[in-house]
């Protein structure tokens with residue numbers, strides 16, 4: 189289920205208005221997605237469309253952007269008004285009807301990791317079903333490293349971001365758990381991206397960046 193904290197505590201409060209594409213999305217698309225006519229992409233949890241703008245510039249013929257926050261969707265609609273190539277879908281992506289063999293690229297930049305573990309498993313099945321033969325999934329999920337080591341599954345964290353005691357639903361994974369979760373995909377690249385800030389306060393932030401395909 190979509191965590192409504194994204195709407196009420198983030199976008200409605202004008203937070204996480206990500207304007208620019210994520211660098212890893214740009215470099216990975218450039219490396220793996222061969223430019224050809226009729227490319228179709230799906231952006232899961234597109235936020236306000238920072239990566240959608242990039243995919244459009246890259247030359248995708250159709251982009252489906254799904255987002256569960258009404259405020260973010262309103263911003264998306266304003267931004268891509270009159271753009272026939274971009275379809276904005278206001279929906280919990282757990283309820284999306286994934287069409288078989290439809291996408292050349294499915295992007296999950298930090299979105300499914302904010303869902304319940306049982307939902308993440310079924311979304312990954314749906315993604316697998318919905319990728320074309322040579323289609324790619326680019327996914328970024330939280331790593332259990334550092335301060336997140338002891339956090340239980342389906343916990344509410346990032347109370348510093350929501351600035352209340354509720355926090356955001358998030359799941360953090362070890363490498364073993366990632367390999368298990370993605371066992372039905374062929375993993376092209378699995379990279380651990382860790383950043384350690386020392387000042388003003390020590391902070392360790394780490395993700396698993398995964399590039400994978402449907403198994404043949």
Ligand SMILES: C[S@@+](CC[C@H](N)C(=O)[O-])C[C@H]1O[C@@H](n2cnc3c(N)ncnc32)[C@H](O)[C@@H]1O
Pocket residue numbers: 189190191194195206210232233234235236238239254255256257260279280281282296297298299300302303
């Ligand atoms: C960390 S933000 C990432 C936004 C954007 N992908 C980016 O790269 O900047 C996660 C996004 O996923 C959306 N999201 C999370 N779970 C969702 C769900 N079940 N259905 C629809 N959107 C969801 C949130 O509303 C939020 O916009």
